[in-house]
Amino acid sequence: MRLMALFAAFSLSVSAQSVTRAGLTVTYRDPADRGQLARVFTVWQKAAQDLKAKGLTLPPATLTASRNASDFASLTGYPAHIAAITLKGNIYTQRLAALHARNLLPYTLRHEAFNLAQPPDLPRWLAEGLARVFSGEAQKDPPERTGLETLSERELDTLLARASGLGLNRVYREATRRAAQRLKQQGWQETLTLTSR
Known part of the structure; x- marks a missing residue:
């Protein structure tokens, strides 16, 4: 019974959570990333407004925040030191909390927003x-x-x-x-x- 409880707790800690707002669905696996969601959606909305002013439309998007750097590499096939990448219309990032700690979160989100909205x-x-x-x-x-x-x-x-x-x-x-x-x-x-x- 105790083993089952430990397994359930472990499963909850690694299971993905998703939140959708302002045309962006964010999926994260690290519970610490939940604290970054308000920032993510604020930056995303501002990026959409700024892109619109330049004649570009930001399409609905999905963002998957990795559990850690090696998770990012296995999800994307790209080096673990990259902050984010957009593949087939989906954004993959390092942990949101890690990007915030390195003061990279707004730059990363705006960069990937532009990549989604740019002329093909x-x-x-x-x-x-x-x-x-x-x-x-x-x-x-x-x-x-x-x-x-x-x-x-x-x-x-x-x-x-x-x-x-x-x-x-x-x-x-x-x-x-x-x-x-x-x-x-x-x-x-x-x-x-x-x-x-």
């Missing part, structure tokens, strides 16, 4: 650069050069697909630099309609 034919480098500008991540980038300024946009796309660790950070910074430059010259509306330049 944006080149990857531009999509990721714009997502980082939209999320506010770009404000944290160091001002020094990336050393990737001479790469073509196609080469930048290839590096985004292959780079890892600190090298990937540098590639994201270069994509962001170029996206921000394009926004400065052309604004959001025109930049979002550029697919082949």
